[in-house]
Amino acid sequence: MAAPFGATWGTLIERCEDLPEDATLITPLSTRRFRVTDVQQQRIIIGDTDTGHSQPLQREQFEALVEHTRDSAGEGYDLERLPAKAEPYAAVLALHPRYVLDQEDGRIIELEEADESAVLNETPHLSTTTDDEQADERAEPDVSVYSDALLLIDALEREDLTELEEVDTPELVNLYTLLSDVQRNANDLRKDVTDVLLDRVQHDRPAHGQYGSVQRTTRHQRSLKDDEAVLDVFEETGINREQVLGVDREKVDEALDVVSVPESAVYDITESEYVRKADVDEERKETRLQGLKDRLAVSDDPEAEVLRQEVDRLEEEIEELTEFSPGSAFAAGDEES
Numbered sequence: 001m002a003a004p005f006g007a008t009w010g011t012l013i014e015r016c017e018d019l020p021e022d023a024t025l026i027t028p029l030s031t032r033r034f035r036v037t038d039v040q041q042q043r044i045i046i047g048d049t050d051t052g053h054s055q056p057l058q059r060e061q062f063e064a065l066v067e068h069t070r071d072s073a074g075e076g077y078d079l080e081r082l083p084a085k086a087e088p089y090a091a092v093l094a095l096h097p098r099y100v101l102d103q104e105d106g107r108i109i110e111l112e113e114a115d116e117s118a119v120l121n122e123t124p125h126l127s128t129t130t131d132d133e134q135a136d137e138r139a140e141p142d143v144s145v146y147s148d149a150l151l152l153i154d155a156l157e158r159e160d161l162t163e164l165e166e167v168d169t170p171e172l173v174n175l176y177t178l179l180s181d182v183q184r185n186a187n188d189l190r191k192d193v194t195d196v197l198l199d200r201v202q203h204d205r206p207a208h209g210q211y212g213s214v215q216r217t218t219r220h221q222r223s224l225k226d227d228e229a230v231l232d233v234f235e236e237t238g239i240n241r242e243q244v245l246g247v248d249r250e251k252v253d254e255a256l257d258v259v260s261v262p263e264s265a266v267y268d269i270t271e272s273e274y275v276r277k278a279d280v281d282e283e284r285k286e287t288r289l290q291g292l293k294d295r296l297a298v299s300d301d302p303e304a305e306v307l308r309q310e311v312d313r314l315e316e317e318i319e320e321l322t323e324f325s326p327g328s329a330f331a332a333g334d335e336e337s
Helices: 005-017 059-070 084-093 131-137 144-158 169-197 227-235 249-256 282-297 304-318
Strands: 024-026 033-039 043-048 054-058 099-102 107-110
Touching (some): 005 084, 024 084, 033 084, 059 084, 144 169
Antiparallel strands (some): 024 033, 033 043, 099 107
C-alpha cells in the first residue's frame, strides 16, 4: 500500500534540510543547476546557481507529481511531460529514498521499498563538490579547437566589432585566420560528437541538453548505378537510350584538353570575389599565448591559476596544430572557409 503523501512530504523536507550547504542539484533534462535555499512547511525554495533566480516549489505540485508517478504502473513518469519550469520538482523529489531518476530513459520511478542505503554522493543528479574543488579538477581538453578558441576569445575582447569598417586590416586578418582555424577544428570535433550521438539518439526521441536539443534525421543520397544497368532498366519500359543519355562533364573536360575550343563555348562562367586564408603564423600565435600567460601571472583572480595551467599546455599544442601550405591557385569549388 502506498504511503500517504503527508509522510512522503515529511521525509522529503527532512532530506532537503539535511543537504550540505554546497549541494547543487541538476535538472534531469535541461541540466540546469540549482540549490535549495529554504525549506518551509508548504514549499521548498530553490535558487538557480547561474542566474540567481529564486523559485518556490509548492507542496501540492509535489503531490501531483507523486500521483502521476504512481499511476504509471511501475514504469515511471515521463519527464518530457513536465512543463519546463517543473523540472526541479523531479530533481528534488528524487532526494526521497523511494524515488529515483532514470536518466537514460528520462523517467522518475517510485520504488516498492525505500532505498535507505542511498547516500548523497551517489545520487547522479546531485553534486556536493565545492567550486574550488571543481576548479582543481578542471583539465584542459586535448582537442585542437581549444587553443585557437582561446586566442579568438582574446582577439574578440580586444576589438570592437560593432563597426567592422573601423577595424584595421591586420586585426581583421587575425580574426579571419582564427575564425577559419576554429571553424575547421570545430567541424572535425562536431563530426566525432555526431558519431557518438548517433548511437544514443532515437528517431522518435530528441535528446536535450542545457543549451539545446538534437534529434536523429535521415538524409537520402543518390548515385547512379552502372550505365548499362540504368539503360537496360529504361529500355524495358519502352524508353530509348537516347532519351536518358546526356553530356558527361568529365568527358567534356578531357575533350577541352585536346582541342582548341575555348572553355566559355561549353561552360557558362561566373566569377565571385572572396578571401581565403593564405598562411598561418604559428610563431606569432605562440607569442600571443605567452602574452596571455604573462598577464595571468600577475593576476590575483582565483581563476587565474587554472588558466595558467591551461595555457602551459596550449603552448605545447601549438606545434602540433595542422600546418597550412599556401598554394598559388586552386580550382573553383575548393574554397576554404
